[in-house]
Amino acid sequence: MLIQIEDMENKTLYTIIVHSENIAGTLNQITAVFTRRQINIESLNVSASSIKGVHKYTITCWTTEDIVEKVVKQMEKKIDVIQAHYFTDPEIFQREVAMYKVSMPEFQSNPEASKVVRRASAHIVEVNPTFAIVEKVGMSDEITALYQNLKELNCVLQFVRSGRIAVSTSCFERVNEYLAHREERYRNGK
Amino acid sequence: MKEKITGSEALMRSLEHEGVKTIFGYPGGAIMPVFDALYDHLDRINHILVRHEQGAAHAAQGFARVSGKVGVCLVTSGPGATNTITGVADAMIDSTPIVVIAGQVGAGLLGTDAFQEVDLVGVTQPISKWSYQIRRAEDVAWAVARAFYIARSGRPGPVVLDFTRNAQTELADYEPVSLDFIRSYDPDPETDPKMVAEAVRLINEAQKPLVLVGQGVELGNAQEELKAFVEKADMPCGCTLLGLSALPSNHRLNKGMLGMHGNLGPNVKTNECDVLIAVGMRFDDRVTGKLETYAKQAKVIHLDVDPSEIGKNVPVDVPVLGNCKRTLALLTELIQPHRHTEWIESFKPYEEKEFEQVIKKEVYPSEGPINMGEVVHAVSEATHNEAILVTDVGQNQMMACRYFSFSKNRSIVTSGGMGTMGFCLPAAIGATFGCPDRMVCAFMGDGGLQMTMQELGTVMEQQASVKIILLNNNYLGNVRQWQAMFFNRRYSFTPMMNPDYMKVASAYGIPSRRVMERGELDEAIREMLSTKGAFLLEVCVVEEGNVLPMTPPGSSVNYMLMEC
Numbered sequence: 216m217l218i219q220i221e222d223m224e225n226k227t228l229y230t231i232i233v234h235s236e237n238i239a240g241t242l243n244q245i246t247a248v249f250t251r252r253q254i255n256i257e258s259l260n261v262s263a264s265s266i267k268g269v270h271k272y273t274i275t276c277w278t279t280e281d282i283v284e285k286v287v288k289q290m291e292k293k294i295d296v297i298q299a300h301y302f303t304d305p306e307i308f309q310r311e312v313a314m315y316k317v318s319m320p321e322f323q324s325n326p327e328a329s330k331v332v333r334r335a336s337a338h339i340v341e342v343n344p345t346f347a348i349v350e351k352v353g354m355s356d357e358i359t360a361l362y363q364n365l366k367e368l369n370c371v372l373q374f375v376r377s378g379r380i381a382v383s384t385s386c387f388e389r390v391n392e393y394l395a396h397r398e399e400r401y402r403n404g405k
Numbered sequence: 406m407k408e409k410i411t412g413s414e415a416l417m418r419s420l421e422h423e424g425v426k427t428i429f430g431y432p433g434g435a436i437m438p439v440f441d442a443l444y445d446h447l448d449r450i451n452h453i454l455v456r457h458e459q460g461a462a463h464a465a466q467g468f469a470r471v472s473g474k475v476g477v478c479l480v481t482s483g484p485g486a487t488n489t490i491t492g493v494a495d496a497m498i499d500s501t502p503i504v505v506i507a508g509q510v511g512a513g514l515l516g517t518d519a520f521q522e523v524d525l526v527g528v529t530q531p532i533s534k535w536s537y538q539i540r541r542a543e544d545v546a547w548a549v550a551r552a553f554y555i556a557r558s559g560r561p562g563p564v565v566l567d568f569t570r571n572a573q574t575e576l577a578d579y580e581p582v583s584l585d586f587i588r589s590y591d592p593d594p595e596t597d598p599k600m601v602a603e604a605v606r607l608i609n610e611a612q613k614p615l616v617l618v619g620q621g622v623e624l625g626n627a628q629e630e631l632k633a634f635v636e637k638a639d640m641p642c643g644c645t646l647l648g649l650s651a652l653p654s655n656h657r658l659n660k661g662m663l664g665m666h667g668n669l670g671p672n673v674k675t676n677e678c679d680v681l682i683a684v685g686m687r688f689d690d691r692v693t694g695k696l697e698t699y700a701k702q703a704k705v706i707h708l709d710v711d712p713s714e715i716g717k718n719v720p721v722d723v724p725v726l727g728n729c730k731r732t733l734a735l736l737t738e739l740i741q742p743h744r745h746t747e748w749i750e751s752f753k754p755y756e757e758k759e760f761e762q763v764i765k766k767e768v769y770p771s772e773g774p775i776n777m778g779e780v781v782h783a784v785s786e787a788t789h790n791e792a793i794l795v796t797d798v799g800q801n802q803m804m805a806c807r808y809f810s811f812s813k814n815r816s817i818v819t820s821g822g823m824g825t826m827g828f829c830l831p832a833a834i835g836a837t838f839g840c841p842d843r844m845v846c847a848f849m850g851d852g853g854l855q856m857t858m859q860e861l862g863t864v865m866e867q868q869a870s871v872k873i874i875l876l877n878n879n880y881l882g883n884v885r886q887w888q889a890m891f892f893n894r895r896y897s898f899t900p901m902m903n904p905d906y907m908k909v910a911s912a913y914g915i916p917s918r919r920v921m922e923r924g925e926l927d928e929a930i931r932e933m934l935s936t937k938g939a940f941l942l943e944v945c946v947v948e949e950g951n952v953l954p955m956t957p958p959g960s961s962v963n964y965m966l967m968e969c
Binding site for chain 2: 235236240243244247251284285288289291292294295296297394397398400401
């Protein structure tokens with residue numbers, strides 16, 4: 216149920232990439248920045264980054280550039296946040312992963328089913344007499360489209376999708392360089 | 406050489422390692438091992454027993470604001486900890502370095518709704534600069550070092566340490582830790598030379614520059630750098646509430662206070678200047694009024710240590726990041742000497758208008774009841790403008806800040822961002838410990854005093870030399886003024902029945918005097934100032950006095966009512 220229909224005009228889907236120290240409570244601090252401004256998080260992915268002890272957050276939300284810029288600065292202000300940046304869709308490569316658990320009898324009885332899966336470039340990763348699991352890696356709307364198509368065939372038992380993960384199109388992720396620079400500045404200041 | 410000691414003892418040694426000599430606190434179950442360890446350190450650490458934990462937090466703030474050192478609070482878990490939260494939030498918004506150390510239930514009981522358990526880290530994360538739970542004795546030295554470093558560096562702020570009971574009693578190796586680097590935290594961001602060059606160009610070309618002086622100047626200890634900067638290019642200044650003592654009140658370039666109840670000149674000129682140079686201030690809505698019309702004609706240069714302040718409320722043309730002690734010196738070296746005689750002269754008509762229409766009536770009345778402003782002015786004069794001013798919140802605060810004059814730095818202690826009533830008395834107690842050699846004048850109203858009146862017990866016990874000036878109008882005056890102006894004089898719960906404050910003072914053994922007649926005022930102030938130690942001076946002031954001038958909420962900064 217839609218409790219409140221927000222004015223989506225002038226809003227853009229931004230992807231915010233944050234690097235932080237892996238300390239308990241950091242996620243709380245990052246999400247609190249959204250709560251304070253009553254911004255809904257569309258999707259959120261948190262996992263270890265390539266740097267030891269550093270976690271990477273990929274967060275999407277609908278908002279304006281003015282607000283997202285302030286949100287990112289508020290995040291960077293947190294002591295244990297190393298860097299935070301925001302991107303629009305053209306500035307990133309982004310993927311989500313989804314799993315669709317489908318009922319085997321329904322799936323087999325309809326010849327359209329396997330075509331739908333193939334057309335969507337999805338994979339079947341588990342098959343047994345009661346169900347199959349279809350896995351799809353792709354863009355948000357592709358994942359939604361496949362769900363709609365499978366749903367029309369009345370075979371979906373469960374559906375789950377991950378948060379978005381993204382890398383920037385620029386040679387951006389320079390957290391290593393940033394940390395090295397911070398340490399160098401510190402040494403020089405001594 | 407390492408040795409095994411308890412976590413509580415490690416805390417004491419870590420505090421001493423940070424140079425702590427004064428703690429404001431209140432014992433309780435979950436912090437008893439620490440208070441026990443404290444008992445052996447009383448020759449080096451002075452513990453001030455407050456009467457309520459909120460008082461401990463505000464006292465730590467007052468201590469920090471006047472001394473520049475980190476204020477420390479020591480309280481128990483649960484209610485002890487939550488009672489400090491108003492002070493933590495206040496210290497956050499006013500950038501005051503304090504460290505609150507609270508007891509917590511043992512690590513094994515966390516999350517079980519144990520007696521006096523509260524998720525303090527969860528509660529304080531959004532309102533503190535850093536909040537951390539110490540669960541092991543071996544983490545104490547590191548956590549304390551990190552807490553003090555974070556509290557005092559960069560843009561200062563409150564840090565909360567949640568100290569579980571098991572960590573207080575367990576034994577661990579202790580070695581002092583000194584910490585001055587956290588890779589994810591940059592307390593002095595790099596200054597972009599291009600921005601410096603652009604700021605210099607704008608300042609050199611400016612015909613009508615205006616400098617906004619914020620507390621950042623005091624926090625960065627950049628008062629001399631500011632003076633050199635504004636004097637070299639001959640630039641008039643307006644000060645924010647918290648920045649009032651960063652530049653002496655009688656400096657020829659100090660044009661007074663900014664904001665809703667500030668001085669007419671700097672407010673009007675904000676919307677006339679061609680270059681606005683904000684130094685260590687955050688464009689609070691009480692300073693800017695309506696943002697849509699705020700300084701639209703001006704190029705805005707913003708010097709700040711906190712990148713998240715740049716463009717937060719007012720769009721900034723030239724951000725100059727970094728500690729203003731450094732960036733002001735950098736700019737001063739590069740700008741050309743200038744004279745802006747005509748521009749500075751143009752403030753005069755506004756000063757005269759404000760004097761004629763507001764100040765004369767408020768400060769120099771010939772008849773009628775005593776005004777708040779005239780009391781403040783008389784106390785300021787009697788202290789040769791050298792005292793520390795501590796205020797509560799409301800009319801007493803605005804009057805005190807308008808009519809007190811400052812000649813020394815770090816002389817204003819007031820709750821600016823939070824507007825915390827009840828702040829004054831405990832903060833003033835803290836200030837007497839932060840600067841024991843200075844006169845501390847605490848202006849408060851009858852509402853605010855009663856919010857933390859229990860701290861009179863602390864004044865008594867510590868013989869804290871607080872000069873309490875109670876401006877008693879039998880109203881919650883500021884709200885009453887707004888009710889009169891915007892709510893059709895419907896005085897909903899603003900009249901207040903008061904106790905006999907002379908009896909209250911006498912119960913605590915604090916000398917006191919009540920003044921009802923103008924003729925007694927100067928003599929009473931002399932008595933207060935010549936009395937050793939604390940004194941409560943109650944002045945019965947005009948009941949329905951108004952703070953003027955005033956920019957009504959939502960109005961443009963240059964629109965100020967001179968009467969209401």
